[in-house]
Amino acid sequence: MKKLFLLLSLLLPAQISAQPEVYLETNAITANRGDTIEIWANFNNNSTQTRTIYFDFSYQRTAFSLIDVSFATAGADTSAIPTGATTSLTNLNFVGFNWVQTTANTTTNGLTNYQNMQYAYTSGGPYTIRRLYGTVALPTNTNLGTGRFMKLKFEVQNTAHDFVYDSLYMNFAFANSNNAGWLATNNAVSTGYRSAFFTISGGTAEVLIYGTLDLPSSVNINHLQPRLKFFEKYNNVPDTLRHTESVGSNGTFSVTPSEVDTDTDYRIYLSLGGPNGDSIPSILNTAITVSDFTAAETEFSWQSLTTGNFIDTLFTKGVHYMAADINDSRGFDPGDTGTLFAQVAGVETVEMTDTSQMLLKSVFDTVSTAYWRVTDSILDTQSGGPYGMDFHTDTTATDTLNLKYFIPGDVNLSYSSALTVNTPGAQAAPVLANIFIDVNLNNLVVTTNSIEIPFEVSTGDQEISALQFEVLYDPSKLRFETMDLGVSSWIAFIDNKVGQVRFGAIDRSREFALSGDFTPFSLKFVTVNNPLDIVTQLHLTSNMDASSKSGHQIGITLNSNTIRLIGYNNYANPGS
Amino acid sequence: MQIPVHKIKLLTSIVLILGCTFDPVDPFDINENITFDLGEVPQSTKIVSVEIDALTKTTITLNMDVTVGAMYTIHLLHLLGGDPLAVTGFTVTTQFTTVQLDYSNISNGLYDIVLIDTQGNSTKIPLLLER
Numbered sequence: 001m002k003k004l005f006l007l008l009s010l011l012l013p014a015q016i017s018a019q020p021e022v023y024l025e026t027n028a029i030t031a032n033r034g035d036t037i038e039i040w041a042n043f044n045n046n047s048t049q050t051r052t053i054y055f056d057f058s059y060q061r062t063a064f065s066l067i068d069v070s071f072a073t074a075g076a077d078t079s080a081i082p083t084g085a086t087t088s089l090t091n092l093n094f095v096g097f098n099w100v101q102t103t104a105n106t107t108t109n110g111l112t113n114y115q116n117m118q119y120a121y122t123s124g125g126p127y128t129i130r131r132l133y134g135t136v137a138l139p140t141n142t143n144l145g146t147g148r149f150m151k152l153k154f155e156v157q158n159t160a161h162d163f164v165y166d167s168l169y170m171n172f173a174f175a176n177s178n179n180a181g182w183l184a185t186n187n188a189v190s191t192g193y194r195s196a197f198f199t200i201s202g203g204t205a206e207v208l209i210y211g212t213l214d215l216p217s218s219v220n221i222n223h224l225q226p227r228l229k230f231f232e233k234y235n236n237v238p239d240t241l242r243h244t245e246s247v248g249s250n251g252t253f254s255v256t257p258s259e260v261d262t263d264t265d266y267r268i269y270l271s272l273g274g275p276n277g278d279s280i281p282s283i284l285n286t287a288i289t290v291s292d293f294t295a296a297e298t299e300f301s302w303q304s305l306t307t308g309n310f311i312d313t314l315f316t317k318g319v320h321y322m323a324a325d326i327n328d329s330r331g332f333d334p335g336d337t338g339t340l341f342a343q344v345a346g347v348e349t350v351e352m353t354d355t356s357q358m359l360l361k362s363v364f365d366t367v368s369t370a371y372w373r374v375t376d377s378i379l380d381t382q383s384g385g386p387y388g389m390d391f392h393t394d395t396t397a398t399d400t401l402n403l404k405y406f407i408p409g410d411v412n413l414s415y416s417s418a419l420t421v422n423t424p425g426a427q428a429a430p431v432l433a434n435i436f437i438d439v440n441l442n443n444l445v446v447t448t449n450s451i452e453i454p455f456e457v458s459t460g461d462q463e464i465s466a467l468q469f470e471v472l473y474d475p476s477k478l479r480f481e482t483m484d485l486g487v488s489s490w491i492a493f494i495d496n497k498v499g500q501v502r503f504g505a506i507d508r509s510r511e512f513a514l515s516g517d518f519t520p521f522s523l524k525f526v527t528v529n530n531p532l533d534i535v536t537q538l539h540l541t542s543n544m545d546a547s548s549k550s551g552h553q554i555g556i557t558l559n560s561n562t563i564r565l566i567g568y569n570n571y572a573n574p575g576s
Numbered sequence: 577m578q579i580p581v582h583k584i585k586l587l588t589s590i591v592l593i594l595g596c597t598f599d600p601v602d603p604f605d606i607n608e609n610i611t612f613d614l615g616e617v618p619q620s621t622k623i624v625s626v627e628i629d630a631l632t633k634t635t636i637t638l639n640m641d642v643t644v645g646a647m648y649t650i651h652l653l654h655l656l657g658g659d660p661l662a663v664t665g666f667t668v669t670t671q672f673t674t675v676q677l678d679y680s681n682i683s684n685g686l687y688d689i690v691l692i693d694t695q696g697n698s699t700k701i702p703l704l705l706e707r
Contacts, residue, residue: 092655114702115699133686181623532604535660535663568612572667573664575678
């Protein structure tokens with residue numbers, strides 16, 4: 001009977017109660033630097049007995065300072081909090097953390113988003129996570145209503161004129177009720193918003209040059225660190241570095257008359273990887289993956305035997321060939337494919353200075369496969385060549401400069417600017433759109449010192465010829481030992497650093513492409529301490545890639561990007 | 577551009593290494609003959625409710641909907657992850673199981689309680705300790 005009541009108590013709330021809702025009252029606020037901004041998080045009780053609401057917000061702490069959090073006045077007309085209520089707040093700040101959006105944690109259910117939360121941490125980073133845990137004590141037989149619940153008050157910081165603002169995000173908000181515990185909670189389903197953008201004006205200096213650098217959606221701006229270097233020209237030669245302008249996370253930049261002179265000749269270069277180019281090896285490893293090699297080698301091997309010309313099967317635009325010309329010979333030759341393969345395999349053969357290939361957007365999108373080698377065709381529209389750009393500043397008017405770039409070896413432009421293709425249905429890159437293979441990763445209960453992690457692949461009918469992944473692990477708990485290869489006819493590679501292993505395999509001859517279900521890799525680790533006590537996780541980074549038999553890049557669908565390893569004692573022992 | 581010979585050698589050595597396998601020695605002396613019984617395959621991993629002892633505010637009662645015969649572990653974590661502050665394992669004898677957790681040595685604050693089964697499935701709830 002006791003079980004029956006418990007069962008009923010579990011089922012009843014799900015059957016008779018609707019979900020509460022939490023939402024932001026507005027999604028757009030305009031303010032000046034130095035102003036305060038108030039934004040309300042509102043609540044729709046929807047017949048629940050909610051007593052606590054748990055929030056997670058992220059925002060740019062360098063632009064907005066949270067100076068106060070308060071509850072709506074109990075009993076006020078607009079308030080969700082009734083007369084006689086008392087409130088309490090737990091307010092926690094996690095500087096440098098930012099929410100990582102995934103499909104699983106951007107749903108309209110705040111409880112689901114909480115269950116699937118993911119964060120990235122950057123020491124001293126510009127974002128912060130604010131956790132707010134608001135509790136109300138209500139008079140007997142009283143519940144929350146519908147209306148304002150909690151107010152966040154920000155002060156706008158005195159940011160630079162070209163600071164790129166981001167929104168305030170309510171990553172999750174969910175409710176706890178007296179009778180049913182933590183509740184599935186709608187976040188801005190029927191009304192309101194889950195994020196708010198603050199438009200900041202005032203104090204903006206006059207802008208002489210405004211422009212954009214087209215960034216791919218996958219880019220990590222702290223990784224790429226794109227900056228434009230303005231060299232003043234004397235006798236038509238770039239001579240003195242006058243200004244370095246950082247490009248914002250949305251790709252925009254602006255330069256003021258105090259930074260460069262009016263009516264003056266400059267040559268502009270794009271610099272990637274930080275002031276000393278420290279991130280360049282990592283950028284190359286992110287940008288150049290197995291499908292770049294398979295695409296390049298396929299295009300190269302299919303050239304016409306009679307004319308020696310390439311037939312532009314995968315490389316449909318001139319910029320593909322420009323990216324493939326790794327050795328900068330102004331031709332696409334065996335040296336390029338060999339260098340590309342070595343780079344993919346972990347031997348860092350691709351050379352890139354901190355001055356990268358930057359083109360005017362109009363040139364990048366239109367340079368043809370026939371004329372990409374003809375330097376004059378680029379100089380006709382872009383004086384300064386593919387590595388720089390000559391530019392003359394106006395006297396007063398604001399100039400607009402729209403730019404794109406590519407990374408040497410990134411032939412499918414996965415970490416470079418995207419091609420804009422005017423012809424409907426035309427292929428923008430050597431990529432098979434909407435074709436995915438599945439990769440399954442399983443959590444493990446650890447019972448031995450040696451741990452084997454299989455990567456189970458399911459391709460369906462799609463034949464694949466290359467795969468690569470990258471795994472991060474905690475070196476204080478695990479040591480990488482080796483990798484078992486399940487595709488023995490392919491050429492494998494491993495690039496193992498402390499806490500990070502990048503690995504993959506390529507069917508270079510394209511004779512042993514595989515389809516169906518198979519296990520191409522099994523990673524083997526040993527535990528540093530007693531395996532029965534271990535609690536750790538392996539994380540797959542976004543640096544993964546797959547290629548079809550035809551050399552095109554195809555997508556990968558993971559069942560999880562985390563592999564959880566938990567020692568047996570954590571299950572068997574009642575306490576520690 | 578030619579690939580330098582030393583890099584070709586390095587690449588070859590990387591490939592050759594793959595053909596070798598280690599036979600790692602277990603320094604923790606775990607008896608290979610021991611069979612670790614992981615119990616039944618979990619079908620349910622749910623936290624129904626949590627109660628904090630009103631008097632001491634250190635004893636937490638966790639009510640769960642779990643699978644009889646399956647093994648689970650409960651972790652107390654800082655909000656944004658990291659190593660668990662407390663770990664409690666148990667094997668289920670009734671579907672609606674209650675476990676009492678002694679968090680008297682845990683300082684005041686906001687935490688996550690995470691219930692994890694042997695398949696790695698998990699669910700979590702917030703826990704506010706205020707004394």
